[in-house]
Amino acid sequence: MDGVHDLGGMQNMGAVQLPEPNEPVFHEPWEARIFAIGALCQSRLTGANLDAFRFAIDRTPPDEYLALPYYNRWLRMAETLLTETGVLAPGAIDARVRRRLGERVAEPPAPEPNKPDYKATGPGSLRQVDDPPRFAAGQRVRTVDLQTSGHTRLPRYVRRREGVVDRVQPAMVLPDTNAHFIAENPQHVYSVRFDSTELWGPEAERFTTCVDLYESYLEAV
Amino acid sequence: MAIQTRTEESFTPAMRTEALEDILTERGLVDPKVLAGLIKNFEENVGPMNGARVVARAWVDPEFRARLLADATAASAELGYKGAQGECIVALENTDRVHHVVVCTLCSCYPWPLLGLPPGWYKDPAYRARVVREPRTVLAEFGLTLGAGVEVRVWDSTAEVRYLVLPQRPAGTEGLTEEELAALVTRDAMVGIASVAAPRR
CATH class of the missing domain: 3.90.330.10 (Nitrile hydratase alpha /Thiocyanate hydrolase gamma)
Structure with missing residues (x-):
């Protein structure tokens, strides 16, 4: 999905936020609570996986994504996963807020659970893949023109670009299918090094960027 | 793909988080003690x-x-x-x-x-x-x-x-x-x- 979360290379973003001296892990109690609820939302509460969790964060409304505190995205993620899997009815949170404020509103009843019928084949995201890696360190590769309204970890700024495989990483579950409970489809992963001029043109600062890309995002040059 | 419903602008993330925890606790889906344990771990044991x-x-x-x-x-x-x-x-x-x-x-x-x-x-x-x-x-x-x-x-x-x-x-x-x-x-x-x-x- 070409969403607001895919930020790499956006311009006119203003100055970076400078490190806050002695920054606490959580700034306010609600941030800690939604972090913990969010952590439980994956798998245990909703049957969702890490990639479904990220795709739910990606779908935070863009104005909220940019303007509200970071943990608001976790709140949106929790609400999305809990309603999509039938743990919570749409509108249940707002109705409860109103009741806590003393309003006499009806709360929607808990819906029929709709957890995905899907099981991980192992812990975490690393998997064994029997086929050898298609690409080797030092090889030139090109990223595909991937267009999807679903989840992907191929950022916009490196689509249709040429780079060099810096190193081959362990094989991992493919987020693009796993996030939608279609299949784990594990693939080899490559750290692909791009020259700044390939990404941003001849006037760019001189540097390289390594991006970790799944095998199906790449083709041989 | 589902479009997120807008929420009341006056409802802060803090109010909505408290409401969510309220519902989940009431239904026995989360245990406030488990939440507190998770939070404490990241505040005290896991860090730079x-x-x-x-x-x-x-x-x-x-x-x-x-x-x-x-x-x-x-x-x-x-x-x-x-x-x-x-x-x-x-x-x-x-x-x-x-x-x-x-x-x-x-x-x-x-x-x-x-x-x-x-x-x-x-x-x-x-x-x-x-x-x-x-x-x-x-x-x-x-x-x-x-x-x-x-x-x-x-x-x-x-x-x-x-x-x-x-x-x-x-x-x-x-x-x-x-x-x-x-x-x-x-x-x-x-x-x-x-x-x-x-x-x-």
């Missing part, structure tokens, strides 16, 4: 002090340094650091000629077992957008000016690899113990937006 111990060990023990650069997941586990968001850790060594800096442009992936939860600046849209486009300018904004001869390498954590920058050991620290060295290492140096300063005398 872990990564700092790894860096200090690498500075004093060349064999550990070699193991860290070859397989940082296993080397970190030697010191007891492993778990969620640390399945595959790669250490990147800064030198006089190469400077590494880490980002996650798509969300805020970060090596939790070594550095804990990410700080505000790492999650901020401006950092995520700009460091892959103008890293030298971004680093200068953080107060780190690199010489023209230093090669800048940016690492975008788009899969499940998590990166730890192994900063350069500052001059004048030859007599320090491993513990004293660990106290010098900052979170920001292990992400690559700062260098490690020599101790004040």
